Amino acid sequence: EIVLTQSPGTLSLSPGERATVSCRASQSVRSNYLAWYQQKPGQAPRLLIHGASSKATGIPDRFSGSGSGTDFTLTISRLEPEDFAVYYCQQYGTSPRTFGQGTKVEVK
């Protein structure tokens, strides 16, 4: 199965700053079928990005995704208070679907 490794594990930033989360795959992700999710405590994951760079419905413009092959990035251009959460990447190009271990974006 494809192993996804996220970095960093924790990102300590202030509101208004830029957040960058990386996701590296152990092998190429078919058709760049890579998604990003946000999860807050006590809640289910919420889809932010699919197809590596397409925003899901209702997701603010400050969220963007990029990358291809084995290296992908989630960028939050200016952190809002509600953006402090855990972020996961997921590949869905090859069964089984697999996830990264998560990156916590916390208030500095």
Next chain:
Amino acid sequence: QVQLVQSGAEVKKPGASVKVSCKASGYSFTDYYIHWFRQAPGQRLEWVGWIYPNSGGTNYGQKFQGRVTLTRDTSITTAYMELSRLTSDDTAFYYCARGAPAGRSEGNDPWGQGTLVTVSS
């Protein structure tokens, strides 16, 4: 709006089985895959399997083969996950999530609110 609502928390003894339901609304239930995932404490999200409600076809993660059964009742737009021979390692939140329509590949959206399954003697 598109919504998935899961059944409530369960406490089971080792060796027992658990059945979690996932009620779908706001879209054509038979046209989209339903995936199941779990998230154990401190662990990454893990894919359990999917069901295609139109045909009832299923696909299970290798780790769960022989222990998990996904079913659906189209008359009440509800999907079910049953996991048998429970051990303490199965203690986790279990989520259902909508997948893509047939012939497409997409991320999972939306997700149910999650069902906590606790396995304890």
